[in-house]
Amino acid sequence: DVKVTQSSRYLVKRTGEKVFLECVQDMDHENMFWYRQDPGLGLRLIYFSYDVKMKEKGDIPEGYSVSREKKERFSLILESASTNQTSMYLCASSPRSTTGGQERKLFFGSGTQLSVL
Amino acid sequence: LAKTTQPISMDSYEGQEVNITCSHNNIATNDYITWYQQFPSQGPRFIIQGYKTKVTNEVASLFIPADRKSSTLSLPRVSLSDTAVYYCLVGDKSYNTDKLIFGTGTRLQVFP
Numbered sequence: 358d359v360k361v362t363q364s365s366r367y368l369v370k371r372t373g374e375k376v377f378l379e380c381v382q383d384m385d386h387e388n389m390f391w392y393r394q395d396p397g398l399g400l401r402l403i404y405f406s407y408d409v410k411m412k413e414k415g416d417i418p419e420g421y422s423v424s425r426e427k428k429e430r431f432s433l434i435l436e437s438a439s440t441n442q443t444s445m446y447l448c449a450s451s452p453r454s455t456t457g458g459q460e461r462k463l464f465f466g467s468g469t470q471l472s473v474l
Numbered sequence: 475l476a477k478t479t480q481p482i483s484m485d486s487y488e489g490q491e492v493n494i495t496c497s498h499n500n501i502a503t504n505d506y507i508t509w510y511q512q513f514p515s516q517g518p519r520f521i522i523q524g525y526k527t528k529v530t531n532e533v534a535s536l537f538i539p540a541d542r543k544s545s546t547l548s549l550p551r552v553s554l555s556d557t558a559v560y561y562c563l564v565g566d567k568s569y570n571t572d573k574l575i576f577g578t579g580t581r582l583q584v585f586p
Contacts, residue, residue, distance in 0.1 A: 361517075461505075461507075463510075465519070468517050470515075
């Protein structure tokens with residue numbers, strides 16, 4: 358089975374700290390994603406990457422950056438954490454389509470519940 | 475702009491069939507329709523995926539009409555453990571189709 362591992366299940370940080378959220382997948386997937394999930398707002402895409410060193414902004418990239426130096430690892434960075442970044446962060450990966458269509462089979466990690474105080 | 479529209483919530487009883495419809499008027503031509511299930515404090519889990527007509531697996535069926543502007547997830551004989559949030563996911567031809575953006579989902583509550 359595909360495994361997507363997020364480094365921390367729960368994290369508590371202080372305002373202004375630099376925060377790193379790590380995600381590792383073991384299935385050689387090309388695509389990786391970072392979402393945040395807040396009550397009533399569903400999942401919102403922060404950043405995604407379709408190859409090593411490649412990244413694209415999602416809908417809410419402000420206050421975040423990402424790094425993908427190796428294919429299996431996709432890191433989300435909060436440059437200066439703020440209280441409005443308290444949320445559940447979900448990482449996902451997916452293989453590149455082999456049919457020419459846009460298949461959407463994402464594999465998610467268990468999430469990191471981040472609290473910024 | 476929402477790419478998909480689903481009912482916010484649905485209630486059912488154990489043993490009943492549940493149908494959840496998702497509207498996606500602007501689906502990209504080469505895009506698949508994918509459904510996910512999410513339990514509290516977990517990441518979403520893939521349920522089923524299709525391009526057109528009908529797809530069935532051991533968990534659910536997916537019905538897609540010819541115009542592909544909507545899809546219906548069918549859960550046969552639900553149990554209490556099917557209580558979860560269900561999301562449909564498509565690529566929208568108005569947007570970068572690599573942006574996999576979820577809608578707000580449908581919260582299904584199954585009662586005994």
